[in-house]
Amino acid sequence: MLNIKELLDKVKASPYREIVVHAPHTGVVEFAGLKKGDTVHGREGEHMEKPGTLLANLTREKNKKPITAPEKGEVESVRTELEGKFVEAGEPLVTIKHFLTRKEVIELILQEALYLFRAPERAKYYFVPEVDQKLKVSGKRSVKVTEGMELLIVSRMKRETPLAYTGPEGIIYSVYFGRGDNVDEGEPLIGICPEDQLTVIQDVVARIQSEWDEE
Amino acid sequence: MEIDRQIQALKDRLSYTRDIFGNREDDNIRLLTAKLSELLVKEESLPGSVLVEEVARLEDFFDFSERKLDLELTPMDRVRIVRHPQRVCLKDILENVYDNYTEIGGQGEYNIDPSMLIARAYFTRRVGDKVLNQMVMVIGQEKGHGEAYRNGGSVKPWGNAKALHYMKVAETENIPVHTFVFTPGAYPVEDWPGAAQQIARNLYEMAGLRVPVISVFSEGGSGGAEAVGLGDRRIMLSHGYYSVISPEGAAAIEGGLRGGDRATPELIEKCARQLGITADDNLANGYVDKVLREPPLGARAYHYEFFRELRRELIQATNEAVSEVKSMKLYRAMVVRGSRTDDAESIYMRWNLSQSALNRLVERRQRKFLAMSRHARLDGTGIAKRAVTVTKGAVDATHSFLRYDLIGKPKKRLDAMFEELGAEAHLLRHKVLMPLKRALDKSFPGVNGKETKADEAVRDKLTQLSSPEEGAYLVGNGWAWSSPRSQEDRTISCPNARIHHCPDLWVPDLFGDFAGVCPHCGHHFPMEYRWYLENVFNYAVSREFNRELESINPLGYEQFDGKLDKAKEKTGLKSACITFDSVIDGVEAVVAVFCAPFRGGSVGAAEGEKFIRAAARAKRKRRPFIAYVHGTAGIRIQEGVNGVIQMPRCTIAVRRYIDAGGLYLVLYDTNSYAGPVASFLGCSPYQFAVQSSNIGFAGPGVITETTGMTVAPDYHRCYHALSRGHIHGIWDRREVKKNLHQSLLTMGGRNLYYR
Numbered sequence: 001m002l003n004i005k006e007l008l009d010k011v012k013a014s015p016y017r018e019i020v021v022h023a024p025h026t027g028v029v030e031f032a033g034l035k036k037g038d039t040v041h042g043r044e045g046e047h048m049e050k051p052g053t054l055l056a057n058l059t060r061e062k063n064k065k066p067i068t069a070p071e072k073g074e075v076e077s078v079r080t081e082l083e084g085k086f087v088e089a090g091e092p093l094v095t096i097k098h099f100l101t102r103k104e105v106i107e108l109i110l111q112e113a114l115y116l117f118r119a120p121e122r123a124k125y126y127f128v129p130e131v132d133q134k135l136k137v138s139g140k141r142s143v144k145v146t147e148g149m150e151l152l153i154v155s156r157m158k159r160e161t162p163l164a165y166t167g168p169e170g171i172i173y174s175v176y177f178g179r180g181d182n183v184d185e186g187e188p189l190i191g192i193c194p195e196d197q198l199t200v201i202q203d204v205v206a207r208i209q210s211e212w213d214e215e
Numbered sequence: 216m217e218i219d220r221q222i223q224a225l226k227d228r229l230s231y232t233r234d235i236f237g238n239r240e241d242d243n244i245r246l247l248t249a250k251l252s253e254l255l256v257k258e259e260s261l262p263g264s265v266l267v268e269e270v271a272r273l274e275d276f277f278d279f280s281e282r283k284l285d286l287e288l289t290p291m292d293r294v295r296i297v298r299h300p301q302r303v304c305l306k307d308i309l310e311n312v313y314d315n316y317t318e319i320g321g322q323g324e325y326n327i328d329p330s331m332l333i334a335r336a337y338f339t340r341r342v343g344d345k346v347l348n349q350m351v352m353v354i355g356q357e358k359g360h361g362e363a364y365r366n367g368g369s370v371k372p373w374g375n376a377k378a379l380h381y382m383k384v385a386e387t388e389n390i391p392v393h394t395f396v397f398t399p400g401a402y403p404v405e406d407w408p409g410a411a412q413q414i415a416r417n418l419y420e421m422a423g424l425r426v427p428v429i430s431v432f433s434e435g436g437s438g439g440a441e442a443v444g445l446g447d448r449r450i451m452l453s454h455g456y457y458s459v460i461s462p463e464g465a466a467a468i469e470g471g472l473r474g475g476d477r478a479t480p481e482l483i484e485k486c487a488r489q490l491g492i493t494a495d496d497n498l499a500n501g502y503v504d505k506v507l508r509e510p511p512l513g514a515r516a517y518h519y520e521f522f523r524e525l526r527r528e529l530i531q532a533t534n535e536a537v538s539e540v541k542s543m544k545l546y547r548a549m550v551v552r553g554s555r556t557d558d559a560e561s562i563y564m565r566w567n568l569s570q571s572a573l574n575r576l577v578e579r580r581q582r583k584f585l586a587m588s589r590h591a592r593l594d595g596t597g598i599a600k601r602a603v604t605v606t607k608g609a610v611d612a613t614h615s616f617l618r619y620d621l622i623g624k625p626k627k628r629l630d631a632m633f634e635e636l637g638a639e640a641h642l643l644r645h646k647v648l649m650p651l652k653r654a655l656d657k658s659f660p661g662v663n664g665k666e667t668k669a670d671e672a673v674r675d676k677l678t679q680l681s682s683p684e685e686g687a688y689l690v691g692n693g694w695a696w697s698s699p700r701s702q703e704d705r706t707i708s709c710p711n712a713r714i715h716h717c718p719d720l721w722v723p724d725l726f727g728d729f730a731g732v733c734p735h736c737g738h739h740f741p742m743e744y745r746w747y748l749e750n751v752f753n754y755a756v757s758r759e760f761n762r763e764l765e766s767i768n769p770l771g772y773e774q775f776d777g778k779l780d781k782a783k784e785k786t787g788l789k790s791a792c793i794t795f796d797s798v799i800d801g802v803e804a805v806v807a808v809f810c811a812p813f814r815g816g817s818v819g820a821a822e823g824e825k826f827i828r829a830a831a832r833a834k835r836k837r838r839p840f841i842a843y844v845h846g847t848a849g850i851r852i853q854e855g856v857n858g859v860i861q862m863p864r865c866t867i868a869v870r871r872y873i874d875a876g877g878l879y880l881v882l883y884d885t886n887s888y889a890g891p892v893a894s895f896l897g898c899s900p901y902q903f904a905v906q907s908s909n910i911g912f913a914g915p916g917v918i919t920e921t922t923g924m925t926v927a928p929d930y931h932r933c934y935h936a937l938s939r940g941h942i943h944g945i946w947d948r949r950e951v952k953k954n955l956h957q958s959l960l961t962m963g964g965r966n967l968y969y970r
Contacts, residue, residue, distance in 0.1 A: 049928040062705030063719055 027060035114191035328374025352385035355395025398439035403913035410912035415897025462487035591820035595763035696749030811846025823861030849889025865895035878963025
């Protein structure tokens with residue numbers, strides 16, 4: 001049995017995720033004058049058309065390219081000692097402390113609480129037709145999976161092979177892949193929840209929904 | 216009861232007056248307020264008969280004050296008048312001016328676009344002892360005061376399409392059209408049929424609509440007004456406005472405001488004054504034929520005298536338009552022209568015209584518009600040169616008449632006859648000789664004719680398009696002209712790098728060899744118009760004409776002279792339009808180019824005139840006419856209505872050219888928006904765009920400002936325009952010349968010299 005309370009307390013104790021912005025390629029870096037503690041925002045607008053806050057400019061071959069913040073957060077540290085210097089690709093430049101959103105917290109908890117069935121190889125995944133139909137008609141929670149059940153189809157190099165489920169018995173709680181998306185090896189495909197724990201997990205989600213203040 | 220109503224009416228009048236004058240303090244208004252409140256205090260205590268007297272006196276005083284206030288109206292006050300909920304609307308006019316009407320295609324909000332109102336209406340008159348009904352088609356915007364579904368008279372594209380449909384119905388039925396312009400502007404959605412394209416279609420059709428059209432302007436906001444406003448007679452209500460843009464819009468542009476900032480009232484007031492939007496300004500400029508005087512402070516729904524005047528004016532205007540072109544000019548025609556009295560009602564004239572009269576009507580309308588806006592440009596051509604041009608024009612006209620009409624036509628007919636006969640003979644020969652040939656082949660095998668090498672080459676040329684992988688794009692060992700930017704030693708990132716992972720590009724490669732096209736994803740970087748002039752249109756060996764036509768500042772718009780001078784100095788041009796004769800792979804054509812560096816490629820009186828002359832030249836010389844739009848921001852707002860009027864004018868020129876049997880081709884590049892796209896460019900049957908260009912009615916900023924919705928960043932991309940059906944193809948910059956040549960050979964009308 002999972003200790004949800006402990007997990008939630010752990011998240012609450014440090015509700016942040018650190019995002020390190022690296023130099024995407026070599027070049028001379030020029031910071032945009034941000035200090036520790038400044039707030040930045042990610043891409044915005046209805047169509048994500050407005051770029052995030054400018055962090056730095058990277059100049060290579062007189063081509064000045066802006067580096068913008070990927071997500072909302074607070075500047076944790078800026079490597080000002082690199083100002084005006086040539087940096088290699090992958091050099092960390094700015095660290096942003098990102099306050100977790102409600103959705104992210106739920107996702108974090110779920111990843112701990114659910115049994116994740118992971119992709120055995122990089123391929124496209126589909127549900128077998130019966131499951132697919134059931135998912136579409138009656139929703140995710142309606143499908144019960146058991147060990148050895150043929151659940152997915154792996155589509156790779158135009159060849160489709162069935163994939164049997166291995167793991168504890170339960171119902172599908174979340175689906176992590178999209179139709180026709182390529183899923184990398186080891187990435188979660190579906191999250192399985194044992195039937196007796198369903199109410200507990202739903203409670204937790206409801207609690208986070210109401211309790212988590214978004215900053 | 217009666218007295219209560221009178222007092223209520225006085226209250227309404229006072230609040231109306233206050234609204235009109237905005238937040239301006241005025242002694243007259245203060246006095247009116249004081250007098251009215253004085254009366255309201257006394258109301259209870261006064262005996263009935265005295266109260267009646269008091270109210271009557273106060274009404275007189277209101278009349279007097281309103282007349283006085285009327286003299287103080289500023290242009291912005293007039294804008295507030297037409298926007299006021301108490302202003303007369305089309306429904307009032309239908310009720311009070313016509314004797315009967317049936318609304319068609321609409322019942323309140325059940326309607327394809329409730330802001331466009333269509334009605335079959337008629338005037339009933341007694342002439343002698345006969346009662347006569349005269350039908351008209353009434354088309355106009357309904358502001359529907361307070362009815363949100365009317366959208367404030369801002370018509371969506373399908374509303375304009377409806378208007379066009381019923382204009383065609385009127386044409387079929389041979390009854391006059393009365394249009395009423397009550398719009399702050401068109402609604403900028405690009406969904407099919409598209410705001411700009413539909414207005415362009417309307418203008419194109421109205422340019423040749425074979426019925427009399429009488430337009431009445433109350434609120435004429437640019438594109439929306441043009442969609443129904445092209446008429447034989449244009450009457451303007453004295454308190455209305457007709458403008459290229461709302462004063463707020465002009466102020467926003469002038470003040471360089473972005474992102475929801477509001478312009479100050481002073482700036483808006485100043486812009487309204489400078490734009491020359493009032494009825495008298497428009498009459499003085501010749502853009503309306505008549506101003507109909509309204510009661511002081513503007514007509515409201517209870518001004519029955521005004522409706523009578525409007526009725527008389529409408530009958531008079533229709534009579535005038537009809538009598539001018541009637542074949543039998545009787546005494547009545549003279550009376551109509553001479554009568555400035557109230558006698559219009561007593562003159563009866565049949566309003567359906569014969570075919571020949573309709574032809575004359577259309578010709579008159581076209582000539583009338585083509586002659587407008589002479590004063591709003593500068594013609595620096597010397598007298599001698601002008602005389603030479605006129606003579607040359609006449610010579611050209613005679614030459615083309617002799618060559619293509621007198622000799623060409625019989626020759627064409629003969630050619631067609633021979634072609635038919637040849638085909639007949641071919642089939643006959645085939646039928647008769649084939650059996651013989653087969654027999655011969657059988658007895659003497661081995662004499663089969665093989666396809667020769669030359670045939671193959673010809674077939675390849677005819678059937679194969681250029682293929683980029685073979686490097687067919689490049690002309691010889693480079694472009695005839697490459698951008699000066701190709702001298703810079705630096706790299707540049709493709710804006711699609713995030714999506715397509717394009718590698719960075721070295722600028723000399725990009726602008727030198729690749730013609731500004733990302734070789735990875737095909738994104739077109741903006742390119743100077745010179746590139747097209749030299750690489751596509753062979754400008755170096757072309758003859759430019761009307762070079763001396765110059766953009767000026769006809770309205771004396773503040774600081775605009777300086778801006779114009781700067782643009783002229785920067786580009787070395789006198790206006791945003793360049794017109795010249797060109798030869799594209801052996802085919803001679805007339806080309807008009809709108810260059811973005813000159814004030815954004817905006818169109819004013821000089822640009823319009825050059826375009827019209829180029830179209831006329833193409834018609835005279837029987838050459839294809841190509842409009843290359845390097846970029847256009849729309850109509851030049853600083854020229855006011857002088858700019859807007861170029862929309863109908865140029866469309867008429869294009870219509871005349873296409874009707875004469877020419878080929879009119881439009882090619883868009885970079886950004887093309889607003890007026891020009893909504894008129895003479897959008898009406899072309901062949902519109903193409905260079906990849907990565909944007910085409911639309913209003914830019915994203917304007918859409919957000921006017922409708923409150925944000926559009927996707929790629930809303931105006933040419934690919935969307937193509938899927939909406941607004942343009943007919945998208946070309947790669949490197950292939951423009953080849954595609955143009957192919958279009959010249961495969962498209963267009965009957966009167967091209969090489970056909």
